[in-house]
Amino acid sequence: MVALNPPASLSVAQADNGGRLAWDARLERLVSFAFTLPCLAVVALCVLVPCAWLFFLSAFGSDGKASLENYQRILDGASYARIFITTFQVGLATVAACVLIGVPFASFINGLPPRRSVIFLAAVLLPFWTSLLVRAYAWLVLLQRTGIVNSVLMGLGITKAPLELAFNHFATVLGMTHIMLPIFILPVLGAMRNIDSALIRAAASMGASRSYTYRRIFLPLAAPGIAAGAILVFVMSLGFYVTPAILGGGNVNVISMRIARSLSNYSNWGAASALGVLLLVFTALLFALSYGVQRVLLSRQRS
Amino acid sequence: MRGSILAAGILAAALAGTASAEETTLTLNTPGGAVQEGGRAVLWGPAAKKLGFQVKEETADNALDVLRLEVGSNSVKTDIIIMSGYQAAIAGTEGMLEPIDYKAVDASGFLPGTAAPYCVGIYGYAAVMAWNTKTYAKEAPSSWADFWNVEKFPGKRSMRSDAEAQVEMALLADGVAPKDVYKVLGTEDGIKRAIAKIATLKPNISVWWSSGAQHGQLMKDGEVDMTTGWNGRFQTAKEAGGPVNYTYNQGILTYDCFAVTKGSTHKAEAMKMINEMSSAQSQAGLTKYVSYGPLNQGAYKTGIISKEAEAVLPTSPANSGAMVVQDIDWWAKNNDHVQQLFEDMMTE
């Protein structure tokens, strides 16, 4: 027995010391965790509680008894599926427009010397500080039948009758793209700024033309940023209310409008909550999916 | 849902519980704005003075929510509540309102259909047809049939993004007599017929409006050539010199009303108050504050309302005869179903 034990003094000293060090480490973790508590409390109060409340409300019928009638209604009504599809269509179209406009624009800004890039970036970000409502009505002033665009086109004799530019998907996506573009461009530009300029030079030194380098080197390296921006835009687009309500003119029916109608017209919290829950679930699924995609993209770059 | 109502109700009860006084204090819930201001001046102000009551005013955006909260948690503090006739019908069927005691309330002079089992009308307004006077300078449309007639009256239309009043208009356009509208809507086929009629006009509807401000603006801007909407907005646009006119012919008349909360401790006093506030004098006086029409037809004989004012009010004897009074009971029963069908049609 004795022989199996290491010298007593040594082992006790080691054990003592080790325990104390482990305790110190645990204390350190506890203290740093304590600093996050206020933040966690705010998150719980502002995010988790309302979400739980939403789930809770959605599980009660109009008679106040627990039931799945709110979900049943969504399954039964033909309009709900169409509203979901419209919401996703508008979101995807906005993402597509942001990618088509934002990627070349971010590339352009990225290539400018710092001082001039600030000016162009400011031009993109400036509308960020005007209200959604103002921007939607500004587009209406431009696009409606008697609006500026139609007046100019007809004044110049380019078109005879006014074009139907407002109150449709086109106007909605246009207005949303205008709002989402800065949100898209920032992460994309961030990714582009992180691309080592030596890589571009290296490609050139190997004989690659500008466009070949852009396609094979620059864009693939900016892809995680583009993906992040696209996901951000898409998820935010799903919750848009003001812009489709004003520029869609009732012809573009998205989930948020249906939720608002359930609440303001019929005070039906259960129905509205069920829609909210479904939107949340779809968004979460998309997030999970895109997170996977992004991880694959990133892992392809950094082992 | 019930849990929250209970919790909030207990809180409300604790706050309000001490209000029993030697003299009767009635709590009156209003939507605020001009209605509250005018009501204080000519409705409950004078009535309370006359009856020796005190009135405590509250305001709420959504009267139904107030009732659900108070009645649901068994802590009623509101005695009289102003709500739309449609809301009152729903609240009545949900058991949240006291039936009106028409022995205490004299509604004999009211337009038929505007003094309902659970509420007494205060003022009426109409969903009507308006058009651009420039677009239709030669001949103005005059009926819902004209609204649907895109060959004779070509141009962009706008309808409400909600079935309310629109299905009635559709049936009138389809040749249903005004008195038969709710008879036809009483059957599933009738409802489908109305929705289908709207669907035929859909290609010509460029905007589905969702607020009074919006349809007023659409007409003022000339964005659409013809729209459904509320008479007050079009009157305002017309007076402002916009190229807008409207007709009460085949308009859908509806109203806001006084109702008494189920379980009110001042039920009898509330009925007395409502009776006072429903007098011809009171209702006539309110026209000075809001552009809605009195429902007590006696109001037009008090001499308070000028001939010019009478001509544009929806409830005047000259105008109301051409309209359909909305059946709020039908709406209370069929709303969810009709809205669902309407939405299916709209999003198709």
Place this chain on the structure above:
Amino acid sequence: MSSRSAESVRIEAVSKMYGDFRALDDVSLTVEAGEFVAILGPSGSGKSTLLMAVAGFIRPDRGRIFFGDSDIVRLPANQRGFGVVFQSYALFPHMDVMANVTFPLQVRGVPQDAARRRALAALDVVKLGGYGSRRIGELSGGQRQRVALARAIVFEPKVLLMDEPLSALDKILREEMQIEIRELHNKLQITTLYVTHDQREALTIADRVAVMDKGKIVQLDNPETIYRRPVNEFVARFIGEATILPLAEARAVVSGDLGAVAPSAYALMVRSEDFCLARSGDENGWLAVGGLLRGVVFQGDSWLLQVDLADGQAITARAQKHFSAEVGALEVGQTIDLHVQRDRVHFL
């Protein structure tokens, strides 16, 4: 990797300003066909700017750059066909090793099979056979450097430009790679321009070394001449350890015959390792300088002796390992005589 006909690179009077900063000041330099020239200088001396101008990434303000007989100063980088190795390696992180190395071949439209074959050969040359499918992130610094090298030579460029390619590696790996690059050059005979701030590396690796200071080439010579016969104090101090004494002072503190001194000379220079603690062989042809020993520092392969001269100037001498007995006998604070052979003294 067959040898090829090399071409020379000739830089003629190239200047480049950045604002008020003169990055390149009328620089001329010829790298003969197949020659290996290192450009050596402190940071900000213009060495990288010069390399980037040759590569085509920086447009000079004036001057010409010839490749063989053709002036390429206006030719875009991607049409010059030079292999470039960057300080940061500049490997494409989203491609594997094979894709990186075949990239220049794909650009040139080389069929995939042939490109693969050539890439494998290039990887063999840099001793990375079998690493083709590795991700860049999985490689060590030294391996990345080799991939960068393979990628720069795989398309058989006639000129290889390297911008501090080894500066991110640790000392042992760096010295290994210096030898390998040297061997690679011997094998391929590509005209090479190599930028470094490490004087030892420049001396080790190059046929000739161009020392740059303030945008100018101050000396262009073979490594030994650069070391032994620096043209000025800057080169003397930048390369190796040197004691520099102004002539007037030297005459006062140095005992022995300095011999014939050019009239233009103003100082003498002695490399620290040329000082000896005792004379050996022929007693003649030696000079000596006396001083006070301030300190002895052991540095592994040698000792550093810090000596204060009679006039207060501090100099350093380096005693090789085999002097351990002599160094061991020394005591800090004692007077000491440092000896140097006459032909080891260089006049500036």
